[in-house]
Amino acid sequence: MxxxxxxxxxxxxxxxxxxxxxxxxxxxxxxxxxxxxxxxxxxxxxxxxxxxxxxxxxxxxxxxxxxxxxxxxxxxxxxxxxxxxxxxxxxxxxxxxxxxxxxxxxxxxxxxxxxxxxxxxxxxxxxxxxxxxxxxxxxxxxxxxxAKIGETAKPLIETVTLEELRAYQPDPKTYLVGAEMICRGEISLLAGWPGLGKSRLANTLAFAGARGHGTWMGYEVKRQFRTFVSQGEASMNRLKGETEAISAEYNDLVRFSKPCSLQFGRPEFRAELRRIWEQWPFDVLVLDHWLKIARDEGQADYLEALDNIMDSLPRGEQCPAIVIIAHLRKQRGGENWKPKNGRELLSEISGSFAIGAAARTVFVIQPATMDYEDDRIVFDCAKSNNDIPLPMSAWHRRNGEFLPCNSFDFDAWLCPPEENGRRLLTEQDLRDVFDGGRRKASRKVLVADLVSRGFAEPTAYRALSKGGKFADFILEEDGLLCWKG
CATH class of the missing domain: 1.10.860.10 (DNAb Helicase; Chain A)
Structure with missing residues (x-):
């Protein structure tokens, strides 16, 4: 030797x-x-x-x-x-x-x-x-x-016993927004059509994390966290306008990149992002926009892009939450556009299904109408692997913020009265299906009854849900619903 x-x-x-x-x-x-x-x-x-x-x-x-x-x-x-x-x-x-x-x-x-x-x-x-x-x-x-010199090699498959699982205590710092909606080490997706405010919405997430309390789009902010927004579109002028109202006490909690190509395929770009994290460890990485990362829409290209993103960040408990901004598929506007909700939105994400499959949580925003002067958007969760999401909600885009739109009629938005002969479901309709309060039945039976009366099934389920607009009039006992209005 x-x-x-x-x-x-x-x-x-x-x-x-x-x-x-x-x-x-x-x-x-x-x-x-x-x-x-x-x-x-x-x-x-x-x-x-x-x-x-x-x-x-x-x-x-x-x-x-x-x-x-x-x-x-x-x-x-x-x-x-x-x-x-x-x-x-x-x-x-x-x-x-x-x-x-x-x-x-x-x-x-x-x-x-x-x-x-x-x-x-x-x-x-x-x-x-x-x-x-x-x-x-x-x-x-x-x-x-x-960066991998001296790292301990791990077996390709690690096992864990039931006893170890029972004794496991998650690090509370892992959870950033909601019960487990946005967590360190996991990918979340924020999708929508161009021009609806996806980048602005991501910025409000960063500002909510800087404050460290309150809510973001209805979800509780668990703790204060740092956010780095790596973006390829917003000019300095636009960023200045969206951040001027943010308190100076949060200066070290939010940072943006100047417009750049998100070239995760290049080792030097990955090394540069890793250097930024080492000098300023952030808890959330926002990548705006996915089209800047994966040029082609093939599954192999998407999977390689996701691997490159993970290779640029620390592994394990130090890995930040990754929030990727993406488009929905192109839709024809006007009378041909039909809104969707819940899981059916997952298939509307532009490109390969790989990006939606990799994300633990997928948020989607849609326009309230096709009118450009209408500042309302509908915020919904298309996928949540970790927790039960909140019901979809409506918001106004105003002055760099999103303000609740409490009077929004979701039934009319999803199923207009003139469409397919469907009718709007009213308080009196529910009172009738409950026989004025004398009837108790399961949610499934009541939905079937409402459908037989000409209402859309999604409308019936929303009307009978715990977070629906008639929730104050409905009581659930032993799996049966009754009318208390």
Whole structure:
């Protein structure tokens, strides 16, 4: 072996010896979980490590006999023997020294990595087609990969027991908006037609997080959080207009990028975003707009774009919430446009289904009418994997804010009276279906009754829902509804 190559052979033996000396299977697994093949420079030591992993996968405890049995099955000529295993065990004086041994082999591995990459840069400098752009890309790639130096390797599949699940306590800092509507480490989507105020709505989320209390579009803001808006459209003039009313005490809680191409496919762009997070750790990343990230609408392009986004951010509990702004599919306006609600909106997101599938929560805004002077929008949740969303709501777009529109008639909006002979459902209609308060029935039975009287099924369900406009007149007891008006 080349003695000039950085290596810590004795420490490599010692970490393996610690695994052999571990007093329990659980402790051996904990030690193995902190190792990875690339830390070993001696091929025999790497083979022992791989054998230890396989022995554990087969359900056996790690000892010399089981390791040699595996080696004989795997290799014609075993790369290690019992004397080498005994030597490893002898090097590990005590399991408690494992962190020190691990530090030594990590340091040697990092030195080898640095030397190998420097050789690649030398080759690039000698290349006849040398260019500054090639150097930038190479250095950015090195920066991105260097962030993983010394990281603990994790098994491809980690298991958890029922007991561990019962004992698990989620970090309260994970939850930002709603019970679990916007959370750190998860993707949320904000979709709508152009010109409805998606970017403005994302900005109001950032400002609500800066305040750290109150609500955002009806959902409770759980705590104060930082937001970075990486955007490709809004000018400095527009951003100035939307932020002038925000208190100076929130200056360090919201930041915007100047208009830029969201080139997550380039290593240097991912490295730059990671640098911003390291200097100013943000809790929410807003990406405005998805079309700036994924140019094509193919599933492969979308999946690659999502992977690139995640690669630019820290993993685990430090990963921020990601809010992506996207378009709905093109619709013909005027009399041909028909609003939708709930889950049926998920299929209206422009592009591949991959973006909607990746998001844990999908919010959608639609116009109240096709009149450009109408400042009302309808806010709805098309997907919520973590919690039951609020009923859809209507809002006015005014002065950079969204103000509640409490008098909005959702039944008339979703199903106009003249359409298909459907009628608007009134308080008297409900009183009749409840027989003036003398009838009790399940929601399903009452909906069927209303449909038989000429009302649309969605209208009937909304009228009988807990958050519907007739909720003050309806009481639910033992699964049956009754009229108390």
């Amino acid at each position: 080349n003695q000039e190559t950085p290596a810590a052979y004795e420490a490599e033996k010692a970490v393996l010896g610690c695994v052999l000396l571990a007093p329990s299977v659980a402790e051996a697994d904990a030690l193995l979980g902190q190792l990875r093949a690339g830390l070993f420079h001696d091929g025999r030591h790497e083979a022992i490590y791989s054998a230890m992993l396989q022995v554990r996968r087969e359900g056996h405890a790690v000892d010399g006999i089981m390791l040699m049995e595996y080696a004989k099955r795997k290799f014609v000529i075993p790369p290690f023997d019992l004397p080498l295993l005994a030597e490893c065990q002898a090097k590990a004086v005590t399991v408690f020294n494992f962190p020190s041994y691990l530090g030594l082999i990590r340091d040697a591995a990092a030195r080898r990595w640095t030397i190998a990459r420097s050789e690649k840069l030398k080759a690039l400098a000698a290349d006849g087609e040398f260019s500054v752009e090639a150097v930038k890309a190479a250095v950015a790639d090195l920066f991105e990969k260097s």
